[in-house]
Amino acid sequence: MKTLRALKLPTLITTTLVAVGCSGTYKNQVHFNPSEPIRIAVLPFAQVDDSGALIQADENYLIDNVALVSSKLKQTPAQFVQTLAQSELAEASLDVVTPAIVEAALIHNGFGLPGTNPVQLDLQKVFAADPKQVCTKLVSCDAVLYGKVTNWDRSYYGIESVSSVGVDLKIVSANTGKVLFESTATDSDSRGVSKGPTGFSNIVIEPIKGLDNEIITTLARDVVKQSISPINRKSRPGFLKTAPPFIIESAHSAPKGVLVNGKLVVAVMGTPEMTGSFSIGNAIRDVPLVERSPGHYIGEYLPVSGDNFQSQIVTVSLQDEAGRKTNQPLSKIAVSYR
Amino acid sequence: MVPCRRRSEAFASLTLLALLTVGCGPTLKSSLPVGASLPATIAVLPSDYSVDIPRERIDLVHAAVVRELRNQNFVVVEDRVVESICSTPACPEKSRLGQDYLVDAFATVSLSSFSKSNFVAGYYNQLQGELLITDKNGRELVRVDHTEKESGGLLLQSGQVFQAIISTVKNSGDRVFENLAQRFAKTVIEQLPAHQAPSPARTTEGLEIALSSASVQWDSSASYTVCAQGTPHSFAYLLTGTTRSQLREVSPGKYCSKFSPLVTSPTRGIEAVELRTAFGNSLRKEIDLPSDPPCELKNRLARSTKAKVDVLCSRIGSDPSNEANGCTSTMTRCDADRIVLYEAPSLSGPYKKISELRSSSLPAPQGQAVVTALAVGVGGVPSQPEPLPTEK
Numbered sequence: 089m090k091t092l093r094a095l096k097l098p099t100l101i102t103t104t105l106v107a108v109g110c111s112g113t114y115k116n117q118v119h120f121n122p123s124e125p126i127r128i129a130v131l132p133f134a135q136v137d138d139s140g141a142l143i144q145a146d147e148n149y150l151i152d153n154v155a156l157v158s159s160k161l162k163q164t165p166a167q168f169v170q171t172l173a174q175s176e177l178a179e180a181s182l183d184v185v186t187p188a189i190v191e192a193a194l195i196h197n198g199f200g201l202p203g204t205n206p207v208q209l210d211l212q213k214v215f216a217a218d219p220k221q222v223c224t225k226l227v228s229c230d231a232v233l234y235g236k237v238t239n240w241d242r243s244y245y246g247i248e249s250v251s252s253v254g255v256d257l258k259i260v261s262a263n264t265g266k267v268l269f270e271s272t273a274t275d276s277d278s279r280g281v282s283k284g285p286t287g288f289s290n291i292v293i294e295p296i297k298g299l300d301n302e303i304i305t306t307l308a309r310d311v312v313k314q315s316i317s318p319i320n321r322k323s324r325p326g327f328l329k330t331a332p333p334f335i336i337e338s339a340h341s342a343p344k345g346v347l348v349n350g351k352l353v354v355a356v357m358g359t360p361e362m363t364g365s366f367s368i369g370n371a372i373r374d375v376p377l378v379e380r381s382p383g384h385y386i387g388e389y390l391p392v393s394g395d396n397f398q399s400q401i402v403t404v405s406l407q408d409e410a411g412r413k414t415n416q417p418l419s420k421i422a423v424s425y426r
Numbered sequence: 427m428v429p430c431r432r433r434s435e436a437f438a439s440l441t442l443l444a445l446l447t448v449g450c451g452p453t454l455k456s457s458l459p460v461g462a463s464l465p466a467t468i469a470v471l472p473s474d475y476s477v478d479i480p481r482e483r484i485d486l487v488h489a490a491v492v493r494e495l496r497n498q499n500f501v502v503v504e505d506r507v508v509e510s511i512c513s514t515p516a517c518p519e520k521s522r523l524g525q526d527y528l529v530d531a532f533a534t535v536s537l538s539s540f541s542k543s544n545f546v547a548g549y550y551n552q553l554q555g556e557l558l559i560t561d562k563n564g565r566e567l568v569r570v571d572h573t574e575k576e577s578g579g580l581l582l583q584s585g586q587v588f589q590a591i592i593s594t595v596k597n598s599g600d601r602v603f604e605n606l607a608q609r610f611a612k613t614v615i616e617q618l619p620a621h622q623a624p625s626p627a628r629t630t631e632g633l634e635i636a637l638s639s640a641s642v643q644w645d646s647s648a649s650y651t652v653c654a655q656g657t658p659h660s661f662a663y664l665l666t667g668t669t670r671s672q673l674r675e676v677s678p679g680k681y682c683s684k685f686s687p688l689v690t691s692p693t694r695g696i697e698a699v700e701l702r703t704a705f706g707n708s709l710r711k712e713i714d715l716p717s718d719p720p721c722e723l724k725n726r727l728a729r730s731t732k733a734k735v736d737v738l739c740s741r742i743g744s745d746p747s748n749e750a751n752g753c754t755s756t757m758t759r760c761d762a763d764r765i766v767l768y769e770a771p772s773l774s775g776p777y778k779k780i781s782e783l784r785s786s787s788l789p790a791p792q793g794q795a796v797v798t799a800l801a802v803g804v805g806g807v808p809s810q811p812e813p814l815p816t817e818k
């Protein structure tokens with residue numbers, strides 16, 4: 089019994105440590121339909137100190153380099169997290185305004201710090217900017233994303249090292265000023281005694297290895313991914329619980345490859361309640377298909393002056409709310425128009 | 427003996443650590459002159475799917491490379507623009523991208539292998555590929571070769587039991603390749619030399635955009651035209667909810683497309699015209715898509731007497747109650763250029779053409795066959811086909 093109790097205690101402690109080491113805090117609120125094609129300008133991210141004050145980007149805040157353990161990164165934590173957020177938003181199918189355009193617009197509109205070369209952005213001024221002003225006077229967008237790195241820390245405790253990352257994200261509508269999405273996240277990852285070292289040497293080595301940039305950057309990637317997941321189509325119920333769209337049959341009205349009655353009619357039979365479209369090669373893209381009865385879609389291509397294409401394949405597609413798209417090329421008969 | 431064993435364990439661990447941190451990096455070959463920078467405006471050429479890696483995975487890496495280039499403040503031409511111009515992955519039409527969209531460099535992402543090995547006590551994933559950047563003349567500027575590796579599990583993370591289990595669980599999902607692709611792209615793009623800042627002239631020409639007007643007009647009850655006027659050589663779309671339909675550039679700066687009224691079936695969300703540059707900068711103007719076609723006079727056929735069928739006109743596609751707009755369900759006699767008759771053994775067909783009359787009236791058909799008539803108005807506009815009851 090004694091042995092059993094002795095075994096149980098370290099197991100419990102270790103399990104608790106593992107659980108503590110891996111559990112983050114994620115809170116978020118979504119107040120818009122992420123399927124809508126809204127254009128988001130991502131403003132430069134900032135790191136905040138313990139009091140919540142913005143820290144102006146500085147060479148000293150580059151993601152540092154621990155000799156022999158990690159490689160040097162060229163970005164500050166705020167810059168790094170911003171690139172992660174931009175990538176995740178683009179992957180989530182939101183229309184992210186090209187970062188170079190946003191930066192150039194800010195620099196050319198008085199958001200730079202005087203006397204800096206290359207020009208650094210005045211983060212206080214950027215965060216104080218009115219979203220409406222950003223989206224009408226600087227770039228064309230529907231909403232603005234503000235991001236703050238609230239925690240970026242690697243701590244070494246001899247037998248344990250802990251990497252912590254905290255990120256706050258907020259998307260604000262330019263038209264209404266309403267917060268469309270808000271997320272607060274903090275998470276940590278540890279190496280050392282809590283992760284079950286297999287020998288005494290590993291108790292010493294693993295916490296040192298835990299200081300590797302790779303661990304904190306991977307943690308940051310996970311934190312940003314999870315923060316943005318509520319607006320990512322791939323994590324929405326429609327994506328997880330349903331099958332992607334399917335196309336049973338499709339046809340067009342040009343049996344000889346030439347338009348009849350000056351138009352091309354395309355019919356598709358497939359999954360009901362999808363968004364349908366068809367394209368004719370690269371020349372004519374995304375002509376809408378309308379669902380006339382459940383699962384039966386029909387669309388018409390009506391030429392305008394200047395349309396001209398030779399032997400192009402018609403491709404039909406159905407897309408679900410989660411963004412999954414199924415294509416079917418009607419490759420038997422290519423279509424021409426001049 | 428025990429301390430000796432521990433020393434050897436520590437030595438082995440340090441050696442492994444050193445091996446893990448050294449020798450896995452990407453290889454950069456730069457042909458840029460010393461001090462020269464990469465161009466800022468770049469197009470990523472279409473993916474080559476001829477390698478033995480699933481198309482979806484190649485697309486994931488391609489998309490990740492585009493995102494990372496943008497993250498590094500390169501001005502990247504949108505994929506749909508590149509796809510609309512390039513006929514093959516090598517893109518023999520590159521000069522058009524250079525002329526129309528001021529592209530100065532071209533990036534090609536080539537993957538050579540991907541492997542995912544899961545064994546009882548560990549896993550090992552590897553993605554190998556290359557990023558090549560050439561200038562407008564096809565001269566190689568930079569080439570980055572990289573193999574992104576990821577390993578874990580009890581055997582390869584032997585120092586940390588729980589971490590090994592956690593990483594093994596994470597490796598079991600479908601996101602393995604996605605993570606590997608993102609890391610591959612990030613590592614490769616970080617190796618690139620600094621790029622030039624986009625010049626103000628380029629910024630003005632290539633990135634700024636103007637959308638002066640957007641309009642919707644009915645052509646007939648069967649179609650309407652949506653047009654937008656703005657910056658030439660851009661890309662215009664009609665946005666209806668989540669659907670994005672292309673408008674074509676019919677003359678410099680004028681973009682139009684005809685749509686069937688079918689498209690105006692109830693849409694949820696935005697109805698707007700969007701103009702985008704090749705680099706993704708965009709402007710929108712909201713429009714109201716019409717829900718009812720305008721009142722239009724159209725030929726109809728109707729029996730006027732027992733023995734005769736006349737061509738009549740009615741305003742179809744209209745709300746008859748909206749008489750203020752001239753909409754009425756009243757039928758009046760009107761002219762037809764010709765009447766075409768089709769006959770079939772039953773309503774479901776098959777139909778064959780039996781005669782064509784140049785008249786505004788015709789004798790009522792006799793016999794058992796189903797006769798359908800089509801009145802063709804002046805200008806060749808046909809009426810709705812009307813089944814004609816036969817005289818018995």
